[in-house]
Amino acid sequence: MENVIIIGSGPAGLTAAIYAARANLNPLMIEGEEVGGQLMTTTDVENYPGFAEGIMGPDLMMVTRKQAERFGTRFISQNVTKVDFSSQPFKMWVGDKEYQSKSVIISTGASAKYLGLENERRLLGRGVSACATCDGAFFRDVDVCIVGGGDTAMEEALFLTRFAKKVWVFHRREEFRASKVMADRVLNHDKIEVVWNTQLVDVLGDKAVTGVKLENVKTKEVKEMPMEGVFIAIGHKPNTDVFKEFITTNEVGYIQTKADSTYTNVEGVFACGDAQDDIYRQAITAAGTGCMAAIDAERWLDNQEHA
Ligand code: NDP
Numbered sequence: 091m092e093n094v095i096i097i098g099s100g101p102a103g104l105t106a107a108i109y110a111a112r113a114n115l116n117p118l119m120i121e122g123e124e125v126g127g128q129l130m131t132t133t134d135v136e137n138y139p140g141f142a143e144g145i146m147g148p149d150l151m152m153v154t155r156k157q158a159e160r161f162g163t164r165f166i167s168q169n170v171t172k173v174d175f176s177s178q179p180f181k182m183w184v185g186d187k188e189y190q191s192k193s194v195i196i197s198t199g200a201s202a203k204y205l206g207l208e209n210e211r212r213l214l215g216r217g218v219s220a221c222a223t224c225d226g227a228f229f230r231d232v233d234v235c236i237v238g239g240g241d242t243a244m245e246e247a248l249f250l251t252r253f254a255k256k257v258w259v260f261h262r263r264e265e266f267r268a269s270k271v272m273a274d275r276v277l278n279h280d281k282i283e284v285v286w287n288t289q290l291v292d293v294l295g296d297k298a299v300t301g302v303k304l305e306n307v308k309t310k311e312v313k314e315m316p317m318e319g320v321f322i323a324i325g326h327k328p329n330t331d332v333f334k335e336f337i338t339t340n341e342v343g344y345i346q347t348k349a350d351s352t353y354t355n356v357e358g359v360f361a362c363g364d365a366q367d368d369i370y371r372q373a374i375t376a377a378g379t380g381c382m383a384a385i386d387a388e389r390w391l392d393n394q395e396h397a
Pocket of ligand 1: 239325
């Protein structure tokens, strides 16, 4: 029987682990198959306090993981496949193996969204990607495109200019959602061309991507363009499906936490990071709520013992 199981290993989960371990709770982290979460697919992180010159996302996560390990966190590098939060002790399964815990911290984060086109899925990994940082270097001296208008799209477009001959940005409106500083960098980059009011409606290619089909959402004009790489950057979906029978979420799937806390609707189950935050979604806010979750869990466990 564990005191606390932390599910998910991004900045939220790892910070929760550091605090829980230092509070002598001997936490077990089920860190998932994508260890380190979304920052593992980022390059420079320039806005995480404490790193005046910036730090690479994977480096930040690995050093944070080491910090959690130093205080005794134990790790299981697999995904939770089933949970039962209907009664104490809480039960979680990784395949056939069952784990039991008095308290749970959910920090499963969010994953990239796709457009939902059949050929997008078929050609995933064959020219279609949702991670420029992971796959950008495969596209040297060819034309690639980004779909989306948020900060992720801007960041990925700028990153791709290191390799690609030309980077096209297709956005469905005529204004970016991204912050002005990022948008300006994209708009002023001589390797990037922005095409407004444009939706990607198909990805072309047999064994690998050879082109895209685009629709102008205003004129409805459809045209094809040769393209070798298609990067989808249209936001993220919280990884909370496995909990939804027990844990209350909003309509998109973000876990609802009680005001000024990380308490979910189930007493003893706490949630932090991007799994519950659809507003800020930053590494530092995730880390902050991870700290809150560990303190909430520690105090809750303490109250149970003294009840
Ligand atoms: P966002 O939700 O901010 O942006 C998603 C973009 O994709 C929007 O422009 C949206 O268009 C577009 N989009 C959504 N669905 C579709 C669709 N079906 N077809 C075409 N386009 C679509 O997600 P991000 O991942 O960009 O950013 C998430 C959060 O993370 C934000 O708060 C962002 O600021 C932050 N972030 C910060 C960074 C930094 O500070 N360095 C880096 C990366 C992210 P529309 O605008 O029309 O809705």
